[in-house]
Amino acid sequence: MHYYHCTFVLSVLAVSLLCGLGKPLSPPWDIMYMKHSWNAVPRNWESLGRPPTGTTIDLYISLKSQRENALVDTLYEVSEPGHPRYRAYLTKEQVAELVVPRPETLKLVNSWLEHHGISSSSISMTHGGNTLMLKGVSVTQANTLLGASYQLYRHVESGETIVRTVGYSLPVALHWHVLTVAPTTSFVSSRTQWQTPRTQNHSEGAMKSTSGEPATMLSSRAKVDFVTPSFLRWLYDTETYAPNTQGENVLGVVGFLGDYPSPTDLTAFMQEYRSEASDATFTVVDVNRGGYDPTHPSEEANMDIQYAEAMAYPIPHIFYSTGQGPSGTEEHLMSWLNYILDQENVPQTISISYNYEELALEREYAIYVCDQFAKLGVRGVSVLLSSGNDGVGEGTCQKDDGTVRFRPTFPGTCPYITVVGGTTDYEPEVAADLSGGGFSDYFKRPRYQEEAVTTFFQDLGNRYEGLYNASGRGIPDIAAQALRFRIFLNGNDQEERGTSIATAVVAGIISLLNDWLIMTGQEPLGFLNPWLYGRGFRGLNDITEGSNPGCGTDGFSAIAGWDPVTGLGTPNFRNMLEQLF
Incomplete structure (x- = not known):
């Protein structure tokens, strides 16, 4: 193309x-x-x-805009620790003045x-x-x-x-x-980032040793039979934290394609896996005739709501059911952006699980959409988005001329969003092979990534030269568990997988960090990446094993430091909290 x-x-x-x-x-x-x-x-x-x-x-x-760079310059000023304007967020009206x-x-x-x-x-x-x-x-x-x-x-x-x-x-x-x-x-066809699991076989108990597995390139580690809220809260160290902001802090979950969550399934899920949160609920906002039919829930909406709630309870949640207008004349993403940017008050944390192949978009259109996310960041919103489930790309990744090009996903390649990849197992966690990652063909490497990505390239050498843009924005930024999740759908307990759920998990953890900031009289984190790459990475668990095959290749490998498989690593809430001081 x-x-x-x-x-x-x-x-x-x-x-x-x-x-x-x-x-x-x-x-x-x-x-x-x-x-x-x-x-x-x-x-x-x-x-x-x-x-x-x-x-x-x-x-x-x-x-x-009359002031071409004003929006992005302001975004970095309010997002970089140490800057005099750090976390001095703008109102909707002030943003309008920047982009006139x-x-x-x-x-x-x-x-x-x-x-x-x-x-x-x-x-x-x-x-x-x-x-x-x-x-x-x-x-x-x-x-x-x-x-x-x-x-x-x-x-x-x-x-x-x-x-x-x-x-x-x-x-x-x-x-x-x-x-x-x-x-x-x-x-573009909106794609959710979950996958039907390859196996539905489970044994009792949540964890087991893998020392008896066939030899692989991965070190001996503990394998998770199935992932539940209790396991995640233990693994990412949130289980002893109790949110206190009483409604000031909100987590938003974005839904497209007629994906609806079921409150009944949420209650059943919580009763089974986090009983003290069995009264968890959410508000539904209908955007551009997205509709809402809780009697026909989807895997996507259920898993996103169930795990965002499981991590962030009792922080209030909003589910945005987003339509695309009559006859498919408007992308779901643009429908939602049109709505949210017009609101006086927006959630401090937002989780999005849908993306497209970047090369399916006009470059200028991608820049336009990316700028809308910058406007959210300037207003103090942390946007989390899934990296995809196809490694470096689905299928052969051949272009019209027969050459191969890795296929990173948009809007994750936008530099003003925090992108979530996937891991599995523990002690240590390793990269999930489905974890999307790579480098943008449209957006140059942002300054907050310069040191981290340069170090990765020193390790990579000339491998895959020509298959990706070495000067492009790299994804993901962070990661979390992405396999063997238990969810409820239509009253049934079943398994799901994907960076979609990983995104909801990380969004829940970021919402807890925002809760602590608000409780102590501070502004929320806003656009995360300058903080993550500058200081917050010290609160993450570095992932150094695994890879993300795709496009007929073995994909990239997870290494010490940042990599285009698991980003900077997975969250440790208490350690991340220390990096806020």
Whole structure:
């Protein structure tokens, strides 16, 4: 799969006129240049032809900010221990001031929309002021506006349908003002990060020695027959901590794809595995017609809620049931971001278990979504996201030209999110072979990773050279148990696995750290990574064994220090607490 980004050779005078530095009476809106296109329908998607008559799209036009670096600069200032502004978080209104577009940008874009007959009543500002939302644009009008050809596409594996175009254009006058337009060329199918276990055989008891196992590259360690809250609370040292913030601290769990948790199953799970928390509950928020039917729960939603609650009880939990709009015209993730960024109050900790292959997205669209997560970080939110269950990539990972490229997952490759990989067993914990990891092709290595990733490359040498971007953001950042979990579904006790549950576990632990901070009159942790890489790693259990095979390779290996399998390691709550002082 390839993307093409046009370059323009224009005179200085033409650039001045078209970009608003001069004052042309009527910009030539019919001079269009390609913004982004695929050379073929992306992998695993097939066209079903034109969308049904009357299909409309809510278009989001991302405008470049007047202060280009202000958002990210502020994010690091409020997230880096030792900085004078550390944990001095911003309000929703203050974030909007950071990202406001240039006045000439708004004038040009509004003139373009007026030229195409877009009613001003259908236009609103969102995402802190640097995005225009066009409500209910007909597909015909969108095609004309963007020089596009929207069609209905179906994912050949999941059956999910979306309305997209394989290419779109903008007037040349807007290329320096508009970052991206969505939905257009990003073909994504939301993927949950859990897997049906390969075996359902269990014996009584939670742990056993593996000294009798066939010889492997791993050292002798203790194996977990099945993972329960009591085991996790012992392993990660949270069992003696009692939260005290009484509602000030909230943990959010994001759900897509009609995944719903069952309160009845949560009660049964707690009665079986953490009886003192049998009154645990959660609030459901319906986002963009996500719906809620607790009589038809899913594995994904149940496991996320059950383990987030099991780790963080009695901290209040919110489950966001998120839809994607009519006819698949909006990604679930964007639906949720649109909602959460518009709220005055947001949870201090958020767990997300869904992701996409990064290369299925337009680069500028990925940057746009990533910036929305930066806005959450500036407001003091810790976002945890799963790294994936396919090691360095699913299948052969062949590109259109026949070459192999590892396939890291987005939005985890965004530098402003904390990504969770997977481990298994104990004494010591080792990497779970499903743990997603790798390096972004779109985002450069963030400064907080410079030392840790450089050390990893010194060990790796030239292995896999050309299969990944050595200068890209590395994932994951942290890890937790990801195999042999017991959950309840429709009243039945069963086994599940995946970095999805690992993410919920880590989110629960971070919520406990936030609880302690709030209880002692301090601000929550917010964007975690500068603290994790700078000091917090001393509170983690370093994982030095195991690997994450994929793409027809053995994948990367866990080593001392950071690695693209288990990140910096797994949590030890008490030790992490000491690193807050």
